[in-house]
Amino acid sequence: MMKGPGKITGEVLRHVFAKPATISYPKGELVIDKNYRGKIDFDASKCIGCKLCVRDCPANAISIENIGTKEDKKMQLTLNYAHCIFCCQCVDSCNKDAISFSPDIELAGINRKDMIVKL
Amino acid sequence: MAKNVVIPIGPQHPSLKEPACFTITLEGEKVVNAVVGTGYNHRGLEKACEARSYLQDIYIIERVCGICSHIHSTTFCQSVEELAGVEIPRRAAYIRTLMAELERLHSHLLWLGIAGHEVGFDTLLMYSWRDRELVLDILAMLGGNRVNYGINTLGGVRRDVTPEQIEKIRKVVDIVEERNKYYVQLALSETTLAARLGGIGKLSHDDAIKFGAVGPVSRAAEVADDIRVTDPYSAYDEVPVTAITDNHADVFGRTVVRVLEIMESVKMIRFCLDNLPDGDIAVKVPRKIPEGEAFVRTEAPRGEDAHYVRSNGTDKPDRVRVRAASEANWHGMKHMLEGDYLADVPIIIAAIDPCYSCTDRAIVLDNHDTGKQSVIDWRTLREYSINWYKARGIDTGKIKIADSHLIF
Ligand code: SF4
Ligand code: SF4
Numbered sequence: 369m370m371k372g373p374g375k376i377t378g379e380v381l382r383h384v385f386a387k388p389a390t391i392s393y394p395k396g397e398l399v400i401d402k403n404y405r406g407k408i409d410f411d412a413s414k415c416i417g418c419k420l421c422v423r424d425c426p427a428n429a430i431s432i433e434n435i436g437t438k439e440d441k442k443m444q445l446t447l448n449y450a451h452c453i454f455c456c457q458c459v460d461s462c463n464k465d466a467i468s469f470s471p472d473i474e475l476a477g478i479n480r481k482d483m484i485v486k487l
Numbered sequence: 488m489a490k491n492v493v494i495p496i497g498p499q500h501p502s503l504k505e506p507a508c509f510t511i512t513l514e515g516e517k518v519v520n521a522v523v524g525t526g527y528n529h530r531g532l533e534k535a536c537e538a539r540s541y542l543q544d545i546y547i548i549e550r551v552c553g554i555c556s557h558i559h560s561t562t563f564c565q566s567v568e569e570l571a572g573v574e575i576p577r578r579a580a581y582i583r584t585l586m587a588e589l590e591r592l593h594s595h596l597l598w599l600g601i602a603g604h605e606v607g608f609d610t611l612l613m614y615s616w617r618d619r620e621l622v623l624d625i626l627a628m629l630g631g632n633r634v635n636y637g638i639n640t641l642g643g644v645r646r647d648v649t650p651e652q653i654e655k656i657r658k659v660v661d662i663v664e665e666r667n668k669y670y671v672q673l674a675l676s677e678t679t680l681a682a683r684l685g686g687i688g689k690l691s692h693d694d695a696i697k698f699g700a701v702g703p704v705s706r707a708a709e710v711a712d713d714i715r716v717t718d719p720y721s722a723y724d725e726v727p728v729t730a731i732t733d734n735h736a737d738v739f740g741r742t743v744v745r746v747l748e749i750m751e752s753v754k755m756i757r758f759c760l761d762n763l764p765d766g767d768i769a770v771k772v773p774r775k776i777p778e779g780e781a782f783v784r785t786e787a788p789r790g791e792d793a794h795y796v797r798s799n800g801t802d803k804p805d806r807v808r809v810r811a812a813s814e815a816n817w818h819g820m821k822h823m824l825e826g827d828y829l830a831d832v833p834i835i836i837a838a839i840d841p842c843y844s845c846t847d848r849a850i851v852l853d854n855h856d857t858g859k860q861s862v863i864d865w866r867t868l869r870e871y872s873i874n875w876y877k878a879r880g881i882d883t884g885k886i887k888i889a890d891s892h893l894i895f
Binding site: 460 | 539552617640646
């Protein structure tokens, strides 16, 4: 095994022409599987305000608020994605399919306050 | 005679990128005494579990270890399922097994790379980490994350495996098997590797039992202890498992065991894919768990992982205890290090595939003079460390102690 320079030359040549194992990031294209658990999305029209998602969130990262009136409800989800651990338990807990996950993972920022978003 | 020299290795980067301090006493270049100091990375996870519901705890428990995340959540879920008296569907059991074996693949490939790096064989690091990346992509596809797959839930799994995904897994497993054949050959016949790893970090059969070593460390000393065989869980009662053992009882033996285990995992993954039963992937588990206690053992890539869960009839556990595999392997470390050379220390430490943060549980200060114990809070600890540096002439004037370590 691995005898002689012939073996090494073969290995070297193969690697010269092989596709790189890494991707160029951030310059190149980022390939994320569609199943990837990134930032959550919220569909206010489906939400009934049961707050099951808030109860099950392990990181206390979401809150649900009615910003409309008692009759004409308008739900708003506040997400602190600096606290969110992207487990998507809220997606599973919601019976109304109001929360879904997206493969959005480019969430870095320099101000923690900007990471509290209203959806 | 020359005086013995004491060298502290760590707490910053002692052979691996995690904190622990090894106080090594040398006579010449020989290690005559070694003190293993862990406890730098206590995160209070067990306590945090008591304040949250069983469902929320899965995600905390998953974060006990950054490599064996799946096996920890499996062990926890199994404990809770045992307490609730539910049995998970067979399909869920197979998916858990599949994930566990994929996790073993990536964990062992990671270790192989680190071992190569520790002994100056960085090509091996590049090769095996390249292959590990393929496995991580598969895990991300199945679970939705590269590290915390989050596939487990109480009563089964959260995501099903589709036929297209099965095809992708098969392709990756074929590649990994092909490349691993090369690593097996390398481990078994490459003379430099054998000369570098052979005979160091010895832990004999009897010592492995005496110190309670687990996983590849004990199996490399011919202790055929593998929970998947001795106490089958998930689908291991149907999936054929062979416990790989070796008789070298040193770092070389541990390497051989791990590369051969990759081959075994490949076989098990194929078996799971071929025999995946149809049906549901989860059953309902009540939020309130009946009173009782459960103790469950599983085989993590690093060895036996044990969880203890006590319930008081509410939706939150009364006590959760995690005994990660590395914790069991630390006990023999002093014995493994003593008698070897300083240059071998990094690879001997790395050879148990240690995970420091899984091990660290609580900081309790023992006062040897009074015999009293005390627990230190965050603020006092911060003050203490600032004063420690001040006493050594380091200007700490600009450091302010915040009221809380929580910024929000
Ligand atoms: S669980 Fe769904 S419906 Fe209920 S509050 Fe949350 S988003 Fe709205
Ligand atoms: S993804 Fe997890 S942590 Fe984030 S908001 Fe949803 S439940 Fe909370």
